[in-house]
Amino acid sequence: LRANGTRELRRAMGRSGDSQPYWSSSLMVDELVMSQVSAVRIASRRVTAEHLTALRDSVERASHIPAAVPWDRKAAAHAEFFNVLADVVGDDLVTPVLNNGAKVDHDLMAAAGRQAEGMIAGSRNRFLQCLEAGDTDAAALEMEKHLCVLHYMWQLADWGAHRASA
Numbered sequence: 001l002r003a004n005g006t007r008e009l010r011r012a013m014g015r016s017g018d019s020q021p022y023w024s025s026s027l028m029v030d031e032l033v034m035s036q037v038s039a040v041r042i043a044s045r046r047v048t049a050e051h052l053t054a055l056r057d058s059v060e061r062a063s064h065i066p067a068a069v070p071w072d073r074k075a076a077a078h079a080e081f082f083n084v085l086a087d088v089v090g091d092d093l094v095t096p097v098l099n100n101g102a103k104v105d106h107d108l109m110a111a112a113g114r115q116a117e118g119m120i121a122g123s124r125n126r127f128l129q130c131l132e133a134g135d136t137d138a139a140a141l142e143m144e145k146h147l148c149v150l151h152y153m154w155q156l157a158d159w160g161a162h163r164a165s166a
Contacts, residue, residue: 032104033147036082039097040143043085044136051088052131058084059124071114078120079106105147112153119149
């Protein structure tokens with residue numbers, strides 16, 4: 001599954017074969033993560049009780065999808081969280097960044113594999129707890145950690161796939 005997820009990630013990023021996704025360099029990863037973190041911080045400042053409910057519902061829907069469902073579909077449900085955040089913002093500049101975040105998050109989750117699910121659910125719940133406490137900086141930091149861990153897991157899956165094919 002991990003090697004398959006890596007191929008899906010490369011295909012989604014418009015690459016194939018042994019070429020690296022556009023975020024393969026550390027600098028690009030930093031820029032991509034920081035753009036998402038900035039957008040999440042902006043969205044977090046605009047969250048209302050209604051938005052919190054929508055975010056909680058998104059987490060619950062993704063968490064209750066049966067294990068028999070293919071991981072790619074479950075990862076897409078988890079990534080919808082970014083789309084809900086994008087709806088919160090309603091900003092012509094920030095919304096597209098968050099919508100792209102949903103794609104990046106999905107691709108990283110698909111590549112990391114089902115074993116990332118517990119980490120994903122825990123991260124989403126910590127994010128919501130930060131929002132409930134009114135701590136937007138802590139929420140943004142939680143999202144940064146989430147994306148960085150998923151990227152690391154993607155790198156491990158990619159490394160394993162290259163080792164297996166060698």
